[in-house]
Amino acid sequence: xxxxxxxxxxxxxxxxxxxxxxSCDATIPRDTYGTLDHIEARGALRVGxxxxxxxxxxxxxHGAIGLEAxxxxxxxxxxxxxxxxxxxxxxxxxxxxxQRTIDLAVGGFAESSPDTKGVGxxxxxxxxxxxxxxxxxxxxxxxxxxxVDRVVHGASTALHRAASAxxxxxxxx
Amino acid sequence: MNTYRRxxxxxxLEPARRRAKRHAWLSLAFLASVIVPLSxxxxxxxxxxxxxxxxxxxxVPPIALLVTWRIFDRAPSAxxxxxxxxxxxxxxxxxxxxxxxxxxxxVVDSVANLVRAEKPTLGAIVLMDHAVWxxxxxxxxxxxxxxxxxxxGRAKMKTAHELQDKQLYADAEMNKADWRTGLGSVVGILAIxxxxxxxxxxxxxxxxxxxVRDGMTNLRGAIGDLMGRTPRTVDNRRVDPLVDEVQRYLRxxxxxxxxxxxxxxxxxFLAGEAHVVPRAGTREMLTLARRAREQIxxxxxxxxxxxxxxxxxxxxSTVVPDP
Numbered sequence: 001x002x003x004x005x006x007x008x009x010x011x012x013x014x015x016x017x018x019x020x021x022x023s024c025d026a027t028i029p030r031d032t033y034g035t036l037d038h039i040e041a042r043g044a045l046r047v048g049x050x051x052x053x054x055x056x057x058x059x060x061x062h063g064a065i066g067l068e069a070x071x072x073x074x075x076x077x078x079x080x081x082x083x084x085x086x087x088x089x090x091x092x093x094x095x096x097x098x099q100r101t102i103d104l105a106v107g108g109f110a111e112s113s114p115d116t117k118g119v120g121x122x123x124x125x126x127x128x129x130x131x132x133x134x135x136x137x138x139x140x141x142x143x144x145x146x147x148v149d150r151v152v153h154g155a156s157t158a159l160h161r162a163a164s165a166x167x168x169x170x171x172x173x
Numbered sequence: 174m175n176t177y178r179r180x181x182x183x184x185x186l187e188p189a190r191r192r193a194k195r196h197a198w199l200s201l202a203f204l205a206s207v208i209v210p211l212s213x214x215x216x217x218x219x220x221x222x223x224x225x226x227x228x229x230x231x232x233v234p235p236i237a238l239l240v241t242w243r244i245f246d247r248a249p250s251a252x253x254x255x256x257x258x259x260x261x262x263x264x265x266x267x268x269x270x271x272x273x274x275x276x277x278x279x280v281v282d283s284v285a286n287l288v289r290a291e292k293p294t295l296g297a298i299v300l301m302d303h304a305v306w307x308x309x310x311x312x313x314x315x316x317x318x319x320x321x322x323x324x325x326g327r328a329k330m331k332t333a334h335e336l337q338d339k340q341l342y343a344d345a346e347m348n349k350a351d352w353r354t355g356l357g358s359v360v361g362i363l364a365i366x367x368x369x370x371x372x373x374x375x376x377x378x379x380x381x382x383x384x385v386r387d388g389m390t391n392l393r394g395a396i397g398d399l400m401g402r403t404p405r406t407v408d409n410r411r412v413d414p415l416v417d418e419v420q421r422y423l424r425x426x427x428x429x430x431x432x433x434x435x436x437x438x439x440x441x442f443l444a445g446e447a448h449v450v451p452r453a454g455t456r457e458m459l460t461l462a463r464r465a466r467e468q469i470x471x472x473x474x475x476x477x478x479x480x481x482x483x484x485x486x487x488x489x490s491t492v493v494p495d496p
Contacts, residue, residue, distance in 0.1 A: 029306055032292060032368035120294030123304065140292035140370045146306060149297035153304045 032140030035103055039144070044082045045103055047072050050090040052108030055133065058087055068106040068135065071125060075104075075151040094119060097138045104148065105136040120145050125152045126159055181246050182336070183474040189335040194242065196329050197235035200348075203325065204231050207318040214314075217307055218293035219286055219377035220361045223279045224315060227354065227384055230272050231322075234344035237264030245440060258477065259399075261440035265340045266395040273388025279381030287374035293365055308366045312359050319355025322348040334407060337441040337475060339398070342407045343391050350387070354380050401437035415443065419469050419479075420495060423447055426465060428455040433487055436479075444478040448487055458483060 031037070039045055049064050051057050056066040063085035064072070076083045086102055093105040097119045109115055111124055111132040119139050124132035135152065137145050182190055211225045241260045249256040295311075297304035326348030333342035361376030394409055404413035416436055423432035430452045436445030449465075451458045462481045470476045 028363060028366035029295060029308055030366060030368045032370055118291055120296060122296060123299065137294065139294050140368065142295045142306070142308070142366060142368075145294060145296035146304075150304045153297065153299060157302070 029142035029146070031143045033100060033138070035100065035138060035141040036144040036147070039079065039081060039103055042081070044084050045072070045076050045079065046084050046086060046101070048086045048088045048093045048096050048102035048105040048107075050088055050093055050107035055108040056106050058085075064106075067126070068108070068133075071135065071152065071155055072104065072106060074155065075148060078147060078151055093136070097136055100138045103137065103144070109134050109136055122152045123149045123156065125156045186336060186474075189332050190242070193329070193332045193336060193338070193341060194239065196325060196332065197238045200235040200322075200325055201232065203321050204228055204235075207314065208232075210314055211318075214298070214307060214311060217295050217311070218362070218365060218373045219279075219283050220358045220365075220373055220380070221311060223283070223377040223380040223384070224318065224355075224358050226275050226279060227351075227380065228318060230268070230275055230384070231347075233264075233268040233271060234340065234347075237261075237268055238341060238344075240264070241440075255439075256477070258439040258442050261338075261340055262395060262398045265343070265391065266399065269388050269391030269395050271388075273385050273392055276381045276384030276386075276388055279384065280378050283374040283378040283381060287371060287378070290371075291374075292370040293373050295362075295365060306366075308362050311362045315355060315358045315362065319352050319359070322351045322355075326351070337407050339394060339407055339409070339438075339441070343394065347387050350383075354383050398438050404436055404438045404443055413443075415473055415475070417495075418472060419447070422468065422472075423449065423465065423481075426461075428452055428458065428461050429465075431487055433492055439477065441475060442477040443473070443475045446480040446482055448482050448484050450484055450487055 047064075049056055049058065049069075052066075052068075054066055056064055056068040059065045059069075062069070063083065072083055086096070088096060088102075090107055093102070093107055094115060096102045097105050105119075111121065111134045116134065116136065120137035120141055122135045122137070122145065124134050126133050135148065137148060207228050208225065211221065211228065215221050215225050241264050244257045245260055247253075247257050295307040298307045298310060299305075300310065326345045329341055329345035329348065333339075333345050357376050357379060361372055364372035364376075397405075404416055405411065406413050416434070419436070420432070420434050423429055423434065426432075428451055429449055431450040432447050434445065434447045436443055438444075449462065451461075455461070462483055466479060466481050469479055
């Protein structure tokens with residue numbers, strides 16, 4: 001009795017999904033507020049930074065130095081844009097993200113920290129002292145998070161390889 | 174003194190029972206295959222939270238079935254003179270309360286998220302060393318979790334009819350109805366990907382409402398069963414025709430002047446009693462009453478306890494109209 005309408009509904013849903021998936025591959029995911037487009041149009045990446053030695057420290061000559069600073073430079077190179085550093089106190093970084101006055105926040109954020117609630121969280125770039133460290137993006141910016149995640153993932157893979165190479169070398173000695 | 178029979182399914186229903194058990198195990202295996210990956214992504218959005226919760230609660234009915242079917246047909250004892258049949262109804266009650274409560278939590282949580290304008294942000298996850306957008310993984314996972322229960326639900330429904338098992342029927346109906354919420358969650362994830370962040374809590378709240386509704390429907394059924402409501406058909410739509418059949422049988426007997434009946438359900442089984450006023454002058458009344466009872470028992474395997482109480486008059490104040 002219910003068979004025909006259910007089957008029809010499933011068929012319809014599947015067709016819809018297939019169409020959506022095929023036609024939207026280029027446009028999904030999209031940024032809610034177009035952060036990635038703005039970065040590309042501006043030619044600059046606005047990075048909010050609060051010091052967390054040794055992961056990231058302010059430097060009068062280079063803006064910022066440390067593992068997270070290098071990660072940001074890798075990302076900027078990847079996008080072909082320049083980096084603009086915005087030094088901010090730790091807790092103002094999150095507010096700046098929510099108001100989208102910065103595109104990225106670095107400052108030794110741990111994935112498990114409550115700071116990461118309500119904003120976009122990258123993949124972890126490294127595990128140090130049992131904490132997974134991440135960088136943050138404004139909430140709702142899915143498309144912008146993708147290149148961030150790719151660079152972070154690449155860096156974390158490289159770090160992993162380096163760490164295991166080190167282990168083998170130690171064991172051989 | 175114990176008038177309860179040991180309940181047991183007739184041998185011809187044994188294959189249906191085995192099938193129901195197999196479906197329960199299949200459901201559990203399937204739910205595990207959804208819950209494990211989904212729980213690692215639960216942080217990402219309200220929709221995923223709601224879907225995960227729905228699947229987590231989906232574990233309860235198959236487990237209840239597997240557990241109660243191990244104990245419901247134990248012989249009555251001095252400690253449990255009514256046997257353990259009601260364990261099935263208790264499992265039903267617990268599951269429906271959990272369902273309604275968790276659905277309510279999702280609704281409240283989603284509305285709060287909407288008010289706070291909390292935007293989900295879906296990034297990449299690593300699959301076989303590739304960074305893939307989480308949304309696609311969720312769409313695939315949620316589609317899988319939607320399509321499989323449609324077939325499971327259909328199979329369970331057939332078995333539920335054979336076994337007259339309301340709990341199984343309710344579970345099957347929920348499985349079958351899941352496709353709407355599943356489709357909703359897939360569309361919701363795609364909407365998030367299009368930047369329509371507010372659709373996340375809205376879709377999640379709708380999912381929550383449907384969970385609450387499922388819970389309330391089941392709760393009504395379970396409470397009715399526990400209160401000893403007159404037996405209803407497996408889909409709960411109308412009074413079970415067996416009630417009328419027994420009533421007419423008794424009233425049609427020549428030695429019966431008057432018969433008033435009350436019956437209730439215990440899981441798939443039926444129990445109850447009839448107060449019967451025999452015609453004056455009828456001899457061998459007790460034998461006749463026993464034969465009538467045997468006739469009624471033979472009408473369906475579902476009768477576990479039915480007694481005929483011979484009375485000299487029916488107390489009019491206790492009579493309710495026939496269902």
